[in-house]
Amino acid sequence: MAVIHNPDPSDSKQRGVTRLFYDARIRSIFIQAITLALVLGFLGWLTLNTMTNLAARNLSAGFDFLDVSAGFGIGFTLIPYQESDTYLRVFFVGIMNTLLVAAVSIVLATVFGLIVGLARLSNNWIIATLSRSYIELIRNTPLLLQIIAWFFGVFVLLPRPRQSVELGEAFFLNNRGFYMPAAVPEPGFGVVTATFLACIVGTIALAIWARRRRDRTGRHFPAFFTGFGAIIVLPLGVHLALGSPLGWELPELKGLNFTGGVSVPPSFCALIVALSAYTSCFIAEIVRSGIQSVSKGQLEAAGALNLPANWTLRRVVLPQALRVIIPPLISQYLNVTKNSSLAIAIGFPDLVSVWMNTSLNQSGRAIPIVAMTMAFYCLVSISVSLVMNYYNARAQIKER
Amino acid sequence: MRLRYIAHAALALGLAAPAFAQETMETVKERGVLNCQVGLPTPGFYALAEDGTWSGMDVDLCRAVSAAIFGDPDQVEYQSVTSAVRFTSLANAESDMLSRTTTWTAVRDTQLGLDFTTVNFYDGQGFLVPADSGITSALELDGGVICVLTGTTTELNLADYFRANGMSFTPVTNENVNVLVETYLGGGCDAYTNDKSGLAARRSAFPDPNGHTLLPETVSKEPLGPVVRQGDDAWANLVRWVVFGIINAEELGVSSENVDEMTSSADPNIARLLGSEGNIGEGLGVSPTFMVDVIKAVGNYGEIYEKHIGENTPIGIPREGTLNALWTEGGIIYAPPFR
Ligand SMILES: N[C@@H](CCC(=O)N[C@@H](CS)C(=O)NCC(=O)O)C(=O)O
Numbered sequence: 001m002a003v004i005h006n007p008d009p010s011d012s013k014q015r016g017v018t019r020l021f022y023d024a025r026i027r028s029i030f031i032q033a034i035t036l037a038l039v040l041g042f043l044g045w046l047t048l049n050t051m052t053n054l055a056a057r058n059l060s061a062g063f064d065f066l067d068v069s070a071g072f073g074i075g076f077t078l079i080p081y082q083e084s085d086t087y088l089r090v091f092f093v094g095i096m097n098t099l100l101v102a103a104v105s106i107v108l109a110t111v112f113g114l115i116v117g118l119a120r121l122s123n124n125w126i127i128a129t130l131s132r133s134y135i136e137l138i139r140n141t142p143l144l145l146q147i148i149a150w151f152f153g154v155f156v157l158l159p160r161p162r163q164s165v166e167l168g169e170a171f172f173l174n175n176r177g178f179y180m181p182a183a184v185p186e187p188g189f190g191v192v193t194a195t196f197l198a199c200i201v202g203t204i205a206l207a208i209w210a211r212r213r214r215d216r217t218g219r220h221f222p223a224f225f226t227g228f229g230a231i232i233v234l235p236l237g238v239h240l241a242l243g244s245p246l247g248w249e250l251p252e253l254k255g256l257n258f259t260g261g262v263s264v265p266p267s268f269c270a271l272i273v274a275l276s277a278y279t280s281c282f283i284a285e286i287v288r289s290g291i292q293s294v295s296k297g298q299l300e301a302a303g304a305l306n307l308p309a310n311w312t313l314r315r316v317v318l319p320q321a322l323r324v325i326i327p328p329l330i331s332q333y334l335n336v337t338k339n340s341s342l343a344i345a346i347g348f349p350d351l352v353s354v355w356m357n358t359s360l361n362q363s364g365r366a367i368p369i370v371a372m373t374m375a376f377y378c379l380v381s382i383s384v385s386l387v388m389n390y391y392n393a394r395a396q397i398k399e400r
Numbered sequence: 401m402r403l404r405y406i407a408h409a410a411l412a413l414g415l416a417a418p419a420f421a422q423e424t425m426e427t428v429k430e431r432g433v434l435n436c437q438v439g440l441p442t443p444g445f446y447a448l449a450e451d452g453t454w455s456g457m458d459v460d461l462c463r464a465v466s467a468a469i470f471g472d473p474d475q476v477e478y479q480s481v482t483s484a485v486r487f488t489s490l491a492n493a494e495s496d497m498l499s500r501t502t503t504w505t506a507v508r509d510t511q512l513g514l515d516f517t518t519v520n521f522y523d524g525q526g527f528l529v530p531a532d533s534g535i536t537s538a539l540e541l542d543g544g545v546i547c548v549l550t551g552t553t554t555e556l557n558l559a560d561y562f563r564a565n566g567m568s569f570t571p572v573t574n575e576n577v578n579v580l581v582e583t584y585l586g587g588g589c590d591a592y593t594n595d596k597s598g599l600a601a602r603r604s605a606f607p608d609p610n611g612h613t614l615l616p617e618t619v620s621k622e623p624l625g626p627v628v629r630q631g632d633d634a635w636a637n638l639v640r641w642v643v644f645g646i647i648n649a650e651e652l653g654v655s656s657e658n659v660d661e662m663t664s665s666a667d668p669n670i671a672r673l674l675g676s677e678g679n680i681g682e683g684l685g686v687s688p689t690f691m692v693d694v695i696k697a698v699g700n701y702g703e704i705y706e707k708h709i710g711e712n713t714p715i716g717i718p719r720e721g722t723l724n725a726l727w728t729e730g731g732i733i734y735a736p737p738f739r
Contacts, residue, residue: 056631059491060511071559071560072556072558072559072571073558073559073569073571075570075571075572075573076570083559083560083563152582156582156587156588160587175586175587175588176570255542255544256541256590257570265570266588267572344575346579347550347572347573347575347580347583353573357484357550358484358550358551358573360488361484361487361488362507363511364487364507364508364511364512364513
């Protein structure tokens, strides 16, 4: 029996629609449009819901509080601040304090982590075991606990101001903080600074030139050491030639406490010690794994070429190890920045403490304050991942 | 600490369950317990015993409200949070009321979605210093390191006081009063500042209370009282009138000991207070005899004061001749009439 296929006019139209659905490009546009609509709808609903809820609770919102004066004191500020300054200023005080803690901890953790990481690889059994125990002990104790232990177990127990631990009548350590001399630039110091900056620029230029020349001619020029030497020697020379145009203001005990000089509170010291010790363990492991990732064959090849030991390290091992080390290292740096928010436990005025806590409570503006805090941490994270992506792209093994 | 940030974030995103105004009473009745917010355990005001029971001047207010609603002072769930998060917690409807040495200020009353009901203690800020420091006046604290609780009026007054007197100071702050007191006792600051009542309370729990001196200056006005969320007037009325009832009871000589006899008193003021006459309870949404339950449970204002912070307690804050004496005795503790 012959079946007569009678095409239905609507059939081709339907097939057209089906075809549209099977077209990957159109389908993906369609799905993206729906997703976008959903996301926008969700955000819209969120905003509306927030506004309704706020109104229902008689809460004030908005950023107008930012230029109101905050009225509370802050125990440690990197940028000038006084009680009559605005909330916006408090925000920046918090950011600077957070960044200061992060920067100092990162430097200390890196130096210490490098040392411990290398020690961990040592052939000397005692050194290797010591560094390994250090890592295991510190890494496996909660950071918050360490911060509190350093604060209450060490820095609060230091002697009182009158019985300060003293170092050369210039450095003082007591339970109110660590006091050091402050540098006071005198006329002429600008020249020293300018020389210093010029040397840095010069060194960078020198390094670029040396690399180009090496690529062209194969001849080596010790740009790094030359530049480094210049950065130290030249400004120092200018400084001395100008008769040392830099005064020092020494801290001195006046009344209840030391005044003058630069000082940091015990909470800062506790935070820095705990954060750097904790992070240094992770960095040590990163350094160790990075160095171990360079295959033995590379070293043997360098040996066969009779490269001097420091060249083997600088030109063979380090470039390959760094490729493994840098990405996790950067994420550790990011962790330090985020972990610094534990400062609140011992009252160091970082961003979370001074902004998310004190300002939020005094002004009651939860939404703008939480949003601004999130924006800051988000910005830091995004910048770090951009740097990391850039580095990764550059450090890829260039296969030829 | 984490949880709190989640709460902040939830509030920020408007995701928290909307607990709407006008309904606190129904919510509390349905739940069967009153969520009453107090601070971190502090002797005299909100003290926590080892067996987990709360007591104190502010705790008695929670118990009084519970007695007014349920006829039982113990239908209370105490929520103990730091000063720094008290308002968020209340605004977020985690608690129904807050009774914890909180100062009534314009900003708090108008910008935080909160309502201050009334004042149950008139306080002022002072400074506590180690006795061996030799400091005898707050004006000698120039250049000092001062321990202060964050999120309080205390830290604002501190800054004002030093600014007004042309002195400088460095604050050592914390949101946790225990950490702060430890820092002070460890010598981490020259003085500890707080409401004078708070100083007396803390000091009573020091290992050596006599080793510390309360400086004579009072640098601020701290009218302390219970707080509710704004927008639920009926609820605010209840809390406010329970406090007024307790004060009126003292004035009228009604105490936990004689309240049963007093129900048949011929004094119309007492009759209205105890509900043997009139319908004041009805307007508040509670039983007409609610004040009988309240006074049986916690006593009148004078009884509460003497029991928790009076001269015969370790806290030992004298009442006679202070603002916290009854208005009939030269103080300013005064309540509108029950009529
Ligand atoms: N009255 C001030 C200060 C409140 C305060 O600091 N209270 C003292 C007791 S009077 C305290 O130690 N609170 C313990 C806590 O809040 O955890 C305010 O409302 O900001």
